[in-house]
Amino acid sequence: MFKKILIANRGEIAVRVLRALREMNVPAVAVFSEADRASLHVRLADQAYAIGPAASRESYLSVDKIISAAKKAGCDAIHPGYGFLAENAAFARACKAANITFIGPTAEAMERLGSKTAARQLASQVGAPTVTGTLDPLASADQALAAARKAGFPAVLKAVAGGGGKGMRTVGGEGEVAAAFRDASSEALNAFGDGRLFLEKYLLRPRHIEIQVLGDEHGNMVYLGERECSVQRRHQKVIEEAPSPGMTLELRRAMGEAAVRIARAGGYTNAGTVEFLVDAERKFYFLEMNTRLQVEHPVTEMVTSLDLVKLQIRIAAGEKLPFTQKDVVLGGHAIECRLYAEDPDSGFLPSPGKIREYRAPGGPGIRVDDGVYSGFTVPNEYDPMLGKLIAWGSDRAEAIARLRRAVAETEATGIKTNLGLFAQILETDDFVRGEIYTRWLDEWLSKNSERRTGDLAAKADLSLDQKAVLIAAALGHLSQQTRASEMQNQVGATDSRWKIEGRRELVDREPRRPAK
Numbered sequence: 001m002f003k004k005i006l007i008a009n010r011g012e013i014a015v016r017v018l019r020a021l022r023e024m025n026v027p028a029v030a031v032f033s034e035a036d037r038a039s040l041h042v043r044l045a046d047q048a049y050a051i052g053p054a055a056s057r058e059s060y061l062s063v064d065k066i067i068s069a070a071k072k073a074g075c076d077a078i079h080p081g082y083g084f085l086a087e088n089a090a091f092a093r094a095c096k097a098a099n100i101t102f103i104g105p106t107a108e109a110m111e112r113l114g115s116k117t118a119a120r121q122l123a124s125q126v127g128a129p130t131v132t133g134t135l136d137p138l139a140s141a142d143q144a145l146a147a148a149r150k151a152g153f154p155a156v157l158k159a160v161a162g163g164g165g166k167g168m169r170t171v172g173g174e175g176e177v178a179a180a181f182r183d184a185s186s187e188a189l190n191a192f193g194d195g196r197l198f199l200e201k202y203l204l205r206p207r208h209i210e211i212q213v214l215g216d217e218h219g220n221m222v223y224l225g226e227r228e229c230s231v232q233r234r235h236q237k238v239i240e241e242a243p244s245p246g247m248t249l250e251l252r253r254a255m256g257e258a259a260v261r262i263a264r265a266g267g268y269t270n271a272g273t274v275e276f277l278v279d280a281e282r283k284f285y286f287l288e289m290n291t292r293l294q295v296e297h298p299v300t301e302m303v304t305s306l307d308l309v310k311l312q313i314r315i316a317a318g319e320k321l322p323f324t325q326k327d328v329v330l331g332g333h334a335i336e337c338r339l340y341a342e343d344p345d346s347g348f349l350p351s352p353g354k355i356r357e358y359r360a361p362g363g364p365g366i367r368v369d370d371g372v373y374s375g376f377t378v379p380n381e382y383d384p385m386l387g388k389l390i391a392w393g394s395d396r397a398e399a400i401a402r403l404r405r406a407v408a409e410t411e412a413t414g415i416k417t418n419l420g421l422f423a424q425i426l427e428t429d430d431f432v433r434g435e436i437y438t439r440w441l442d443e444w445l446s447k448n449s450e451r452r453t454g455d456l457a458a459k460a461d462l463s464l465d466q467k468a469v470l471i472a473a474a475l476g477h478l479s480q481q482t483r484a485s486e487m488q489n490q491v492g493a494t495d496s497r498w499k500i501e502g503r504r505e506l507v508d509r510e511p512r513r514p515a516k
Protein backbone atom coordinates (compact mmCIF):
# COMPACT_ATOMS: atom_id res chain seq x y z
CA MET A 1 0.00 0.00 0.00
CA PHE A 2 1.01 3.61 -0.52
CA LYS A 3 2.90 5.44 2.23
CA LYS A 4 1.10 8.77 1.85
CA ILE A 5 -1.43 10.11 -0.66
CA LEU A 6 -1.99 13.67 -1.87
CA ILE A 7 -5.52 14.70 -2.81
CA ALA A 8 -5.38 17.10 -5.75
CA ASN A 9 -8.83 18.55 -5.22
CA ARG A 10 -11.09 20.52 -2.89
CA GLY A 11 -14.62 20.50 -1.49
CA GLU A 12 -16.77 17.45 -0.94
CA ILE A 13 -14.74 15.10 -3.15
CA ALA A 14 -11.51 15.93 -1.32
CA VAL A 15 -13.31 15.12 1.93
CA ARG A 16 -14.71 11.90 0.43
CA VAL A 17 -11.22 10.69 -0.56
CA LEU A 18 -9.85 11.75 2.83
CA ARG A 19 -12.43 9.60 4.57
CA ALA A 20 -11.36 6.55 2.57
CA LEU A 21 -7.69 7.20 3.41
CA ARG A 22 -8.48 7.57 7.09
CA GLU A 23 -10.25 4.21 7.06
CA MET A 24 -7.30 2.65 5.25
CA ASN A 25 -4.82 4.16 7.70
CA VAL A 26 -2.96 6.00 4.94
CA PRO A 27 -1.86 9.56 5.78
CA ALA A 28 -3.66 12.17 3.65
CA VAL A 29 -2.14 15.38 2.29
CA ALA A 30 -4.44 18.21 1.23
CA VAL A 31 -3.61 21.09 -1.10
CA PHE A 32 -5.46 24.38 -0.97
CA SER A 33 -5.68 27.74 -2.69
CA GLU A 34 -5.85 31.04 -0.83
CA ALA A 35 -9.65 30.91 -1.05
CA ASP A 36 -9.71 27.51 0.66
CA ARG A 37 -7.53 28.15 3.70
CA ALA A 38 -10.49 27.43 6.02
CA SER A 39 -12.01 24.60 3.96
CA LEU A 40 -13.12 21.35 5.53
CA HIS A 41 -10.70 19.23 3.49
CA VAL A 42 -7.81 21.26 4.90
CA ARG A 43 -9.08 20.88 8.46
CA LEU A 44 -9.47 17.12 8.16
CA ALA A 45 -6.18 16.33 6.39
CA ASP A 46 -3.03 15.08 8.13
CA GLN A 47 -0.99 17.71 6.30
CA ALA A 48 -1.95 20.58 4.01
CA TYR A 49 0.04 22.59 1.46
CA ALA A 50 -0.83 26.03 0.09
CA ILE A 51 -0.56 25.96 -3.71
CA GLY A 52 -1.35 29.51 -4.74
CA PRO A 53 -4.08 32.04 -5.46
CA ALA A 54 -7.80 31.37 -5.75
CA ALA A 55 -7.79 31.19 -9.57
CA SER A 56 -7.82 27.45 -10.43
CA ARG A 57 -5.30 27.93 -13.21
CA GLU A 58 -2.72 29.04 -10.65
CA SER A 59 -3.56 26.44 -8.01
CA TYR A 60 -5.74 23.33 -8.52
CA LEU A 61 -4.91 23.21 -12.24
CA SER A 62 -1.19 23.77 -11.79
CA VAL A 63 0.54 20.46 -12.53
CA ASP A 64 3.91 21.76 -11.29
CA LYS A 65 2.63 23.08 -7.98
CA ILE A 66 0.76 19.90 -7.18
CA ILE A 67 3.62 17.59 -8.10
CA SER A 68 6.06 19.66 -6.08
CA ALA A 69 3.72 19.62 -3.04
CA ALA A 70 3.49 15.83 -3.37
CA LYS A 71 7.29 15.53 -3.50
CA LYS A 72 7.76 17.87 -0.56
CA ALA A 73 5.29 15.88 1.51
CA GLY A 74 6.82 12.55 0.49
CA CYS A 75 3.68 11.22 -1.21
CA ASP A 76 3.89 8.17 -3.45
CA ALA A 77 0.42 8.58 -4.98
CA ILE A 78 -2.08 11.29 -5.97
CA HIS A 79 -5.87 10.98 -6.07
CA PRO A 80 -7.26 13.59 -8.47
CA GLY A 81 -10.95 13.43 -7.44
CA TYR A 82 -13.17 14.64 -10.30
CA GLY A 83 -12.86 17.86 -12.30
CA PHE A 84 -9.64 19.92 -12.25
CA LEU A 85 -6.80 17.58 -13.34
CA ALA A 86 -8.73 14.29 -13.08
CA GLU A 87 -8.97 13.76 -16.85
CA ASN A 88 -5.75 15.48 -17.82
CA ALA A 89 -3.41 13.01 -19.53
CA ALA A 90 -0.46 15.41 -19.23
CA PHE A 91 -0.94 15.40 -15.46
CA ALA A 92 -1.04 11.59 -15.33
CA ARG A 93 2.22 11.59 -17.34
CA ALA A 94 3.83 14.17 -15.07
CA CYS A 95 2.97 12.01 -12.04
CA LYS A 96 4.58 9.01 -13.66
CA ALA A 97 7.70 10.99 -14.55
CA ALA A 98 7.95 12.08 -10.90
CA ASN A 99 7.62 8.46 -9.74
CA ILE A 100 4.24 9.13 -8.17
CA THR A 101 1.26 6.85 -8.89
CA PHE A 102 -1.71 8.60 -10.47
CA ILE A 103 -4.83 6.95 -9.01
CA GLY A 104 -6.79 6.44 -12.21
CA PRO A 105 -6.31 5.07 -15.72
CA THR A 106 -3.08 5.43 -17.72
CA ALA A 107 -2.52 8.63 -19.71
CA GLU A 108 -2.84 6.58 -22.92
CA ALA A 109 -6.24 5.10 -21.97
CA MET A 110 -7.41 8.55 -20.93
CA GLU A 111 -6.50 9.90 -24.37
CA ARG A 112 -8.10 7.00 -26.24
CA LEU A 113 -11.37 7.33 -24.33
CA GLY A 114 -11.41 10.98 -23.21
CA SER A 115 -11.87 12.41 -26.70
CA LYS A 116 -15.54 12.01 -27.58
CA THR A 117 -14.91 11.28 -31.24
CA ALA A 118 -12.12 8.77 -30.52
CA ALA A 119 -14.38 7.03 -28.01
CA ARG A 120 -17.28 6.97 -30.51
CA GLN A 121 -15.01 5.28 -33.04
CA LEU A 122 -13.86 2.74 -30.47
CA ALA A 123 -17.46 2.02 -29.44
CA SER A 124 -18.56 1.41 -33.00
CA GLN A 125 -15.53 -0.84 -33.58
CA VAL A 126 -16.61 -3.11 -30.72
CA GLY A 127 -20.21 -3.17 -31.92
CA ALA A 128 -21.69 -0.83 -29.31
CA PRO A 129 -24.40 1.36 -30.82
CA THR A 130 -23.64 5.10 -30.97
CA VAL A 131 -26.01 8.01 -31.66
CA THR A 132 -26.24 8.68 -35.42
CA GLY A 133 -23.78 11.40 -36.39
CA THR A 134 -20.16 12.08 -37.30
CA LEU A 135 -17.29 9.92 -36.11
CA ASP A 136 -14.68 12.53 -37.00
CA PRO A 137 -14.38 16.18 -36.00
CA LEU A 138 -16.04 18.66 -38.40
CA ALA A 139 -13.77 20.93 -40.46
CA SER A 140 -16.29 23.74 -41.06
CA ALA A 141 -19.84 25.00 -40.60
CA ASP A 142 -20.62 23.74 -44.11
CA GLN A 143 -19.55 20.24 -43.14
CA ALA A 144 -21.72 20.56 -40.03
CA LEU A 145 -24.71 21.50 -42.19
CA ALA A 146 -24.18 18.52 -44.48
CA ALA A 147 -23.84 16.21 -41.46
CA ALA A 148 -27.00 17.64 -39.89
CA ARG A 149 -28.96 17.12 -43.13
CA LYS A 150 -27.80 13.52 -43.16
CA ALA A 151 -28.54 12.82 -39.48
CA GLY A 152 -31.78 14.83 -39.51
CA PHE A 153 -33.04 17.64 -37.27
CA PRO A 154 -32.97 18.34 -34.41
CA ALA A 155 -29.26 17.72 -34.10
CA VAL A 156 -26.64 18.69 -31.55
CA LEU A 157 -23.15 20.09 -32.05
CA LYS A 158 -20.76 18.93 -29.35
CA ALA A 159 -17.17 19.62 -28.39
CA VAL A 160 -14.70 16.79 -29.04
CA ALA A 161 -13.05 17.67 -25.72
CA GLY A 162 -16.44 18.38 -24.15
CA GLY A 163 -17.55 18.19 -20.54
CA GLY A 164 -20.03 19.97 -18.30
CA GLY A 165 -22.27 20.76 -21.25
CA LYS A 166 -19.75 23.32 -22.56
CA GLY A 167 -19.44 23.71 -26.32
CA MET A 168 -22.81 22.05 -26.88
CA ARG A 169 -25.59 23.60 -29.03
CA THR A 170 -28.79 22.04 -30.32
CA VAL A 171 -29.90 23.00 -33.82
CA GLY A 172 -33.56 22.81 -34.81
CA GLY A 173 -33.17 23.60 -38.50
CA GLU A 174 -30.74 24.41 -41.31
CA GLY A 175 -30.76 28.16 -40.59
CA GLU A 176 -29.37 27.64 -37.08
CA VAL A 177 -26.29 25.60 -37.95
CA ALA A 178 -23.77 28.32 -38.90
CA ALA A 179 -24.30 30.46 -35.77
CA ALA A 180 -24.42 27.42 -33.48
CA PHE A 181 -21.19 26.13 -34.99
CA ARG A 182 -19.46 29.46 -34.33
CA ASP A 183 -20.76 29.76 -30.75
CA ALA A 184 -20.08 26.16 -29.73
CA SER A 185 -16.61 26.21 -31.25
CA SER A 186 -15.51 29.38 -29.49
CA GLU A 187 -17.02 28.20 -26.19
CA ALA A 188 -15.13 24.91 -26.51
CA LEU A 189 -11.90 26.71 -27.39
CA ASN A 190 -12.27 28.87 -24.29
CA ALA A 191 -13.13 26.01 -21.96
CA PHE A 192 -10.81 23.27 -23.24
CA GLY A 193 -8.29 24.96 -25.52
CA ASP A 194 -9.75 22.79 -28.29
CA GLY A 195 -12.53 24.18 -30.48
CA ARG A 196 -13.18 21.03 -32.52
CA LEU A 197 -16.81 19.91 -32.82
CA PHE A 198 -18.76 16.90 -34.01
CA LEU A 199 -22.46 16.36 -34.59
CA GLU A 200 -25.09 13.93 -33.32
CA LYS A 201 -28.77 13.52 -33.92
CA TYR A 202 -30.58 15.02 -30.93
CA LEU A 203 -32.73 12.35 -29.30
CA LEU A 204 -36.02 13.75 -28.07
CA ARG A 205 -36.92 12.04 -24.84
CA PRO A 206 -33.99 9.84 -23.87
CA ARG A 207 -32.97 8.69 -20.43
CA HIS A 208 -29.34 9.20 -19.44
CA ILE A 209 -28.19 5.87 -18.04
CA GLU A 210 -24.55 5.20 -17.26
CA ILE A 211 -22.59 2.10 -16.34
CA GLN A 212 -19.90 2.06 -13.66
CA VAL A 213 -16.94 -0.08 -14.66
CA LEU A 214 -13.93 -1.12 -12.60
CA GLY A 215 -10.83 -2.81 -13.97
CA ASP A 216 -7.55 -3.88 -12.39
CA GLU A 217 -4.10 -4.05 -13.95
CA HIS A 218 -4.32 -7.85 -14.31
CA GLY A 219 -6.96 -7.93 -17.02
CA ASN A 220 -10.05 -8.21 -14.80
CA MET A 221 -12.97 -5.89 -15.39
CA VAL A 222 -16.51 -5.75 -14.04
CA TYR A 223 -19.55 -3.51 -14.37
CA LEU A 224 -21.31 -2.42 -11.19
CA GLY A 225 -24.79 -1.82 -12.53
CA GLU A 226 -26.19 1.47 -13.76
CA ARG A 227 -27.07 4.94 -12.58
CA GLU A 228 -30.07 6.82 -13.88
CA CYS A 229 -29.12 10.49 -14.33
CA SER A 230 -32.08 11.84 -16.31
CA VAL A 231 -33.06 14.61 -13.91
CA GLN A 232 -30.90 17.32 -15.46
CA ARG A 233 -30.98 21.08 -15.77
CA ARG A 234 -29.49 22.29 -19.01
CA HIS A 235 -27.80 18.94 -19.62
CA GLN A 236 -26.29 18.90 -16.11
CA LYS A 237 -27.22 16.18 -13.64
CA VAL A 238 -29.23 17.25 -10.59
CA ILE A 239 -30.59 13.97 -9.15
CA GLU A 240 -29.12 10.50 -9.76
CA GLU A 241 -30.24 7.06 -8.70
CA ALA A 242 -29.38 3.38 -8.79
CA PRO A 243 -30.83 1.22 -10.12
CA SER A 244 -32.65 2.98 -12.98
CA PRO A 245 -36.44 2.78 -12.73
CA GLY A 246 -36.46 2.09 -16.50
CA MET A 247 -34.10 -0.90 -16.33
CA THR A 248 -34.64 -4.58 -17.13
CA LEU A 249 -32.27 -7.46 -16.38
CA GLU A 250 -31.55 -8.04 -20.10
CA LEU A 251 -30.91 -4.35 -20.77
CA ARG A 252 -28.58 -4.11 -17.77
CA ARG A 253 -26.58 -7.07 -18.99
CA ALA A 254 -26.43 -5.77 -22.58
CA MET A 255 -25.38 -2.27 -21.49
CA GLY A 256 -22.94 -3.61 -18.89
CA GLU A 257 -21.27 -5.92 -21.41
CA ALA A 258 -21.08 -3.13 -24.02
CA ALA A 259 -19.49 -0.83 -21.42
CA VAL A 260 -16.87 -3.44 -20.53
CA ARG A 261 -16.11 -4.04 -24.23
CA ILE A 262 -15.56 -0.32 -24.81
CA ALA A 263 -13.39 0.10 -21.71
CA ARG A 264 -11.33 -3.00 -22.54
CA ALA A 265 -10.82 -1.82 -26.11
CA GLY A 266 -9.39 1.42 -24.73
CA GLY A 267 -7.05 -0.45 -22.37
CA TYR A 268 -8.88 1.05 -19.43
CA THR A 269 -8.02 0.38 -15.78
CA ASN A 270 -9.37 1.71 -12.47
CA ALA A 271 -12.88 3.21 -12.04
CA GLY A 272 -14.64 4.72 -15.04
CA THR A 273 -18.12 5.42 -16.33
CA VAL A 274 -19.59 4.65 -19.71
CA GLU A 275 -22.52 6.95 -20.47
CA PHE A 276 -25.45 6.01 -22.70
CA LEU A 277 -28.72 7.51 -23.86
CA VAL A 278 -31.66 5.10 -23.84
CA ASP A 279 -34.76 5.78 -25.96
CA ALA A 280 -38.42 4.93 -25.31
CA GLU A 281 -37.97 1.53 -27.04
CA ARG A 282 -35.14 0.75 -24.62
CA LYS A 283 -32.52 0.98 -27.37
CA PHE A 284 -29.25 2.29 -25.99
CA TYR A 285 -26.60 4.49 -27.61
CA PHE A 286 -23.06 5.15 -26.40
CA LEU A 287 -22.56 8.80 -25.44
CA GLU A 288 -19.11 9.14 -23.88
CA MET A 289 -16.76 7.69 -21.31
CA ASN A 290 -15.74 9.58 -18.18
CA THR A 291 -12.27 8.44 -17.22
CA ARG A 292 -12.54 9.21 -13.51
CA LEU A 293 -14.66 8.85 -10.40
CA GLN A 294 -18.09 10.45 -10.92
CA VAL A 295 -19.86 12.92 -8.63
CA GLU A 296 -22.72 10.42 -8.36
CA HIS A 297 -20.59 7.38 -7.38
CA PRO A 298 -22.22 7.11 -3.90
CA VAL A 299 -25.50 5.70 -5.27
CA THR A 300 -23.56 2.81 -6.79
CA GLU A 301 -21.66 2.34 -3.53
CA MET A 302 -24.91 2.14 -1.59
CA VAL A 303 -26.56 -0.50 -3.78
CA THR A 304 -23.40 -2.61 -4.24
CA SER A 305 -22.00 -2.22 -0.68
CA LEU A 306 -18.61 -1.44 -2.27
CA ASP A 307 -16.28 1.48 -1.55
CA LEU A 308 -15.21 2.73 -4.96
CA VAL A 309 -12.54 5.09 -3.66
CA LYS A 310 -10.81 2.37 -1.65
CA LEU A 311 -11.03 0.06 -4.65
CA GLN A 312 -9.50 2.76 -6.86
CA ILE A 313 -6.59 3.05 -4.46
CA ARG A 314 -6.09 -0.72 -4.15
CA ILE A 315 -6.15 -1.14 -7.93
CA ALA A 316 -3.64 1.70 -8.38
CA ALA A 317 -1.40 -0.08 -5.84
CA GLY A 318 -1.42 -3.10 -8.14
CA GLU A 319 -3.90 -5.29 -6.25
CA LYS A 320 -6.29 -7.64 -8.03
CA LEU A 321 -10.04 -6.99 -8.03
CA PRO A 322 -11.23 -8.89 -4.95
CA PHE A 323 -14.43 -10.15 -6.70
CA THR A 324 -15.77 -11.16 -10.10
CA GLN A 325 -18.86 -10.15 -12.10
CA LYS A 326 -21.02 -12.88 -10.59
CA ASP A 327 -20.29 -11.56 -7.09
CA VAL A 328 -21.75 -8.14 -7.95
CA VAL A 329 -25.18 -8.05 -6.31
CA LEU A 330 -27.43 -5.00 -6.26
CA GLY A 331 -29.47 -4.44 -3.09
CA GLY A 332 -32.15 -1.83 -2.50
CA HIS A 333 -32.33 1.59 -4.10
CA ALA A 334 -30.30 4.80 -3.67
CA ILE A 335 -31.02 8.38 -4.78
CA GLU A 336 -28.75 11.42 -4.60
CA CYS A 337 -29.47 15.15 -4.68
CA ARG A 338 -26.68 17.59 -5.54
CA LEU A 339 -26.92 20.38 -2.99
CA TYR A 340 -25.83 23.70 -4.49
CA ALA A 341 -25.36 27.22 -3.19
CA GLU A 342 -27.52 28.70 -5.93
CA ASP A 343 -30.72 30.64 -6.24
CA PRO A 344 -33.53 28.85 -8.08
CA ASP A 345 -35.51 32.09 -7.98
CA SER A 346 -32.89 34.01 -9.98
CA GLY A 347 -32.08 31.70 -12.83
CA PHE A 348 -29.99 29.40 -10.61
CA LEU A 349 -27.28 32.01 -10.16
CA PRO A 350 -24.53 30.82 -7.82
CA SER A 351 -25.05 32.07 -4.28
CA PRO A 352 -21.63 31.92 -2.63
CA GLY A 353 -21.04 33.53 0.76
CA LYS A 354 -21.01 32.72 4.44
CA ILE A 355 -23.16 29.83 5.64
CA ARG A 356 -24.73 31.07 8.85
CA GLU A 357 -25.94 27.70 10.01
CA TYR A 358 -25.48 24.30 8.41
CA ARG A 359 -27.05 21.13 9.71
CA ALA A 360 -26.84 17.90 7.72
CA PRO A 361 -29.63 15.32 7.91
CA GLY A 362 -29.17 11.89 9.46
CA GLY A 363 -31.08 8.81 10.56
CA PRO A 364 -31.74 5.50 8.80
CA GLY A 365 -30.45 5.16 5.26
CA ILE A 366 -29.02 8.67 4.94
CA ARG A 367 -25.49 9.44 3.76
CA VAL A 368 -24.13 12.96 3.36
CA ASP A 369 -20.97 13.65 1.36
CA ASP A 370 -20.29 17.32 2.03
CA GLY A 371 -17.46 19.80 2.28
CA VAL A 372 -18.89 22.62 4.37
CA TYR A 373 -19.72 23.60 7.97
CA SER A 374 -21.54 26.37 9.86
CA GLY A 375 -19.62 29.62 9.45
CA PHE A 376 -17.81 28.46 6.29
CA THR A 377 -17.69 30.94 3.44
CA VAL A 378 -18.45 29.28 0.10
CA PRO A 379 -15.86 30.80 -2.25
CA ASN A 380 -17.15 32.31 -5.47
CA GLU A 381 -14.22 31.02 -7.50
CA TYR A 382 -15.37 27.41 -7.75
CA ASP A 383 -18.35 25.23 -8.50
CA PRO A 384 -20.86 26.07 -5.73
CA MET A 385 -21.74 22.47 -4.84
CA LEU A 386 -21.96 22.13 -1.05
CA GLY A 387 -22.31 18.37 -1.06
CA LYS A 388 -24.65 15.51 -1.82
CA LEU A 389 -27.58 14.11 0.12
CA ILE A 390 -27.98 10.41 -0.53
CA ALA A 391 -30.78 8.15 0.67
CA TRP A 392 -30.85 4.36 0.57
CA GLY A 393 -34.07 2.37 0.94
CA SER A 394 -35.02 -1.29 0.59
CA ASP A 395 -36.99 -0.18 -2.47
CA ARG A 396 -37.41 3.03 -4.50
CA ALA A 397 -40.43 4.22 -2.52
CA GLU A 398 -38.50 4.00 0.75
CA ALA A 399 -35.49 5.77 -0.79
CA ILE A 400 -37.76 8.62 -1.94
CA ALA A 401 -39.45 8.87 1.46
CA ARG A 402 -36.09 9.00 3.22
CA LEU A 403 -34.69 11.56 0.80
CA ARG A 404 -37.76 13.79 1.29
CA ARG A 405 -37.21 13.56 5.03
CA ALA A 406 -33.49 14.29 4.63
CA VAL A 407 -34.18 17.34 2.45
CA ALA A 408 -36.63 18.67 5.04
CA GLU A 409 -34.10 18.10 7.84
CA THR A 410 -31.24 19.87 6.08
CA GLU A 411 -30.47 23.42 7.08
CA ALA A 412 -28.18 25.80 5.25
CA THR A 413 -28.94 29.43 6.06
CA GLY A 414 -27.21 32.63 5.04
CA ILE A 415 -26.91 31.48 1.41
CA LYS A 416 -29.52 30.41 -1.14
CA THR A 417 -29.74 26.71 -1.92
CA ASN A 418 -31.69 24.40 -4.20
CA LEU A 419 -33.22 22.46 -1.26
CA GLY A 420 -36.71 23.80 -2.00
CA LEU A 421 -36.44 22.58 -5.57
CA PHE A 422 -35.63 19.03 -4.39
CA ALA A 423 -38.59 19.10 -2.01
CA GLN A 424 -40.80 19.82 -5.03
CA ILE A 425 -39.23 17.43 -7.54
CA LEU A 426 -39.44 14.52 -5.09
CA GLU A 427 -43.20 15.14 -4.81
CA THR A 428 -44.00 15.20 -8.53
CA ASP A 429 -45.99 12.29 -9.97
CA ASP A 430 -43.52 11.93 -12.85
CA PHE A 431 -40.56 11.49 -10.53
CA VAL A 432 -42.44 9.18 -8.19
CA ARG A 433 -43.44 7.01 -11.16
CA GLY A 434 -39.88 7.16 -12.49
CA GLU A 435 -41.12 8.60 -15.78
CA ILE A 436 -38.28 11.01 -16.42
CA TYR A 437 -36.09 11.90 -19.37
CA THR A 438 -33.20 14.30 -19.87
CA ARG A 439 -35.34 17.36 -20.66
CA TRP A 440 -37.96 16.57 -18.04
CA LEU A 441 -36.73 19.04 -15.40
CA ASP A 442 -36.20 21.89 -17.90
CA GLU A 443 -39.75 21.39 -19.17
CA TRP A 444 -41.11 21.15 -15.61
CA LEU A 445 -39.28 24.35 -14.64
CA SER A 446 -40.61 26.29 -17.62
CA LYS A 447 -44.17 25.03 -16.98
CA ASN A 448 -43.83 26.00 -13.33
CA SER A 449 -41.93 29.24 -13.79
CA GLU A 450 -44.43 31.12 -11.66
CA ARG A 451 -43.50 28.95 -8.70
CA ARG A 452 -40.66 30.36 -6.74
CA THR A 453 -38.70 27.17 -6.34
CA GLY A 454 -36.84 28.39 -3.28
CA ASP A 455 -40.05 29.36 -1.52
CA LEU A 456 -42.63 26.63 -1.33
CA ALA A 457 -45.40 28.93 -0.16
CA ALA A 458 -45.53 30.59 -3.57
CA LYS A 459 -46.98 27.59 -5.39
CA ALA A 460 -49.67 28.86 -7.74
CA ASP A 461 -51.97 26.03 -8.78
CA LEU A 462 -52.68 24.28 -5.52
CA SER A 463 -55.42 21.82 -4.75
CA LEU A 464 -57.82 22.57 -1.89
CA ASP A 465 -55.95 20.10 0.31
CA GLN A 466 -52.65 21.75 -0.44
CA LYS A 467 -54.12 25.17 0.32
CA ALA A 468 -55.44 23.89 3.65
CA VAL A 469 -51.99 22.56 4.56
CA LEU A 470 -50.37 25.88 3.64
CA ILE A 471 -52.90 27.90 5.62
CA ALA A 472 -52.38 25.63 8.62
CA ALA A 473 -48.62 26.04 8.29
CA ALA A 474 -48.96 29.82 7.99
CA LEU A 475 -51.20 29.96 11.08
CA GLY A 476 -48.77 27.78 12.98
CA HIS A 477 -45.92 30.03 11.97
CA LEU A 478 -47.86 33.13 12.96
CA SER A 479 -48.66 31.79 16.40
CA GLN A 480 -45.02 30.74 16.82
CA GLN A 481 -43.98 34.26 15.89
CA THR A 482 -46.45 35.75 18.33
CA ARG A 483 -45.16 33.46 21.05
CA ALA A 484 -41.57 34.32 20.20
CA SER A 485 -42.20 38.04 20.18
CA GLU A 486 -44.03 37.72 23.51
CA MET A 487 -40.96 35.95 24.80
CA GLN A 488 -38.77 38.68 23.44
CA ASN A 489 -40.93 41.25 25.19
CA GLN A 490 -40.29 39.39 28.40
CA VAL A 491 -36.55 39.61 27.94
CA GLY A 492 -35.43 41.80 30.77
CA ALA A 493 -32.45 44.11 30.94
CA THR A 494 -30.71 41.50 33.06
CA ASP A 495 -30.99 38.71 30.43
CA SER A 496 -27.73 37.76 28.79
CA ARG A 497 -27.03 38.37 25.07
CA TRP A 498 -26.75 34.60 24.67
CA LYS A 499 -30.28 34.08 25.93
CA ILE A 500 -31.71 36.85 23.77
CA GLU A 501 -29.99 35.51 20.64
CA GLY A 502 -31.10 31.97 21.42
CA ARG A 503 -34.70 33.09 21.59
CA ARG A 504 -34.45 35.23 18.50
CA GLU A 505 -33.55 32.07 16.54
CA LEU A 506 -37.12 30.88 17.10
CA VAL A 507 -38.39 33.88 15.20
CA ASP A 508 -35.88 33.71 12.37
CA ARG A 509 -36.50 30.16 11.35
CA GLU A 510 -38.93 29.52 8.51
CA PRO A 511 -40.81 26.23 8.40
CA ARG A 512 -39.57 24.32 5.38
CA ARG A 513 -41.74 21.21 5.18
CA PRO A 514 -42.94 20.63 1.64
CA ALA A 515 -46.69 20.96 1.21
CA LYS A 516 -48.18 17.64 0.08
Ligand code: ADP
Nearest residue numbers: 131162163164165166200201202203208235438
Ligand atom coordinates in the same frame (compact mmCIF):
# COMPACT_ATOMS: atom_id res chain seq x y z
P1 ADP B 1 -20.91 16.69 -21.40
O1 ADP B 1 -19.70 15.80 -21.46
O2 ADP B 1 -20.65 18.08 -21.82
O3 ADP B 1 -21.63 16.57 -20.10
P2 ADP B 1 -22.53 14.67 -22.71
O4 ADP B 1 -22.20 14.15 -24.05
O5 ADP B 1 -22.18 13.80 -21.54
O6 ADP B 1 -21.89 16.12 -22.52
O7 ADP B 1 -24.08 15.00 -22.65
C1 ADP B 1 -24.64 15.62 -21.52
C2 ADP B 1 -26.15 15.58 -21.64
O8 ADP B 1 -26.56 16.26 -22.84
C3 ADP B 1 -26.76 14.20 -21.77
O9 ADP B 1 -26.96 13.58 -20.53
C4 ADP B 1 -28.07 14.53 -22.46
O10 ADP B 1 -29.00 15.08 -21.56
C5 ADP B 1 -27.67 15.62 -23.43
N1 ADP B 1 -27.29 15.05 -24.74
C6 ADP B 1 -26.04 14.86 -25.21
N2 ADP B 1 -26.07 14.33 -26.45
C7 ADP B 1 -27.37 14.18 -26.78
C8 ADP B 1 -28.07 13.68 -27.92
N3 ADP B 1 -27.43 13.24 -29.00
N4 ADP B 1 -29.42 13.66 -27.90
C9 ADP B 1 -30.09 14.12 -26.82
N5 ADP B 1 -29.50 14.60 -25.71
C10 ADP B 1 -28.16 14.64 -25.68
